[in-house]
Amino acid sequence: VSIIPFRGDITKVLLPPSRSIVMARKHLERFPCGGGSPLAHGLTIAVRVGLNTPKSGNFGHVMIVAITDGKANISLKHSIDLEVSASNAPKPSAQKLKDEILEVTGKIYKAGMSLLIIKIEINLFGLVLQRRLQELPKEKIITCQMLSDAIISATTREALSSLKNYEANLGT
Numbered sequence: 001v002s003i004i005p006f007r008g009d010i011t012k013v014l015l016p017p018s019r020s021i022v023m024a025r026k027h028l029e030r031f032p033c034g035g036g037s038p039l040a041h042g043l044t045i046a047v048r049v050g051l052n053t054p055k056s057g058n059f060g061h062v063m064i065v066a067i068t069d070g071k072a073n074i075s076l077k078h079s080i081d082l083e084v085s086a087s088n089a090p091k092p093s094a095q096k097l098k099d100e101i102l103e104v105t106g107k108i109y110k111a112g113m114s115l116l117i118i119k120i121e122i123n124l125f126g127l128v129l130q131r132r133l134q135e136l137p138k139e140k141i142i143t144c145q146m147l148s149d150a151i152i153s154a155t156t157r158e159a160l161s162s163l164k165n166y167e168a169n170l171g172t
Helices: 021-029 039-056 076-080 082-086 094-110 124-133 149-171
Strands: 063-068 114-119 139-143
Touching: 039 063, 039 076, 039 094, 063 149, 094 114, 114 149
Parallel strands: 063 114, 114 139
Antiparallel strands: none
């Protein structure tokens, strides 16, 4: 388990990869919410953490679980370039934001990782993104109005089980 919140202009690793569910639960209890959503940057950091995880211990398959409302409104460039974030640079188009997210999700799959998106709100951008992401392999999108650690845990276990069944069927 690793927790990487992405809100406002920044993304940071709140909990590095750990086997401690207790620590994860404590971090989720005071999890920051609100503000802008640098979704592409959050997923990019998650990929980096996932790529480094196998090197740092005996961890299994990497699954990125993104809990989001789908309202990506902070570009990757804005998140990582201090000059851009300090300026009054124009906001990126919805298409540019979608393209960034689709590029990062492609990297997730190329790295052999899985992605589970738990949507907490539906909007037009979210519906378009959801339709596009459903075309990608190993994808599952779940809409939740109320989240709890039990819902996140059950949803993740179900997705991992489905993934294992899918991979087992490919091997036969």
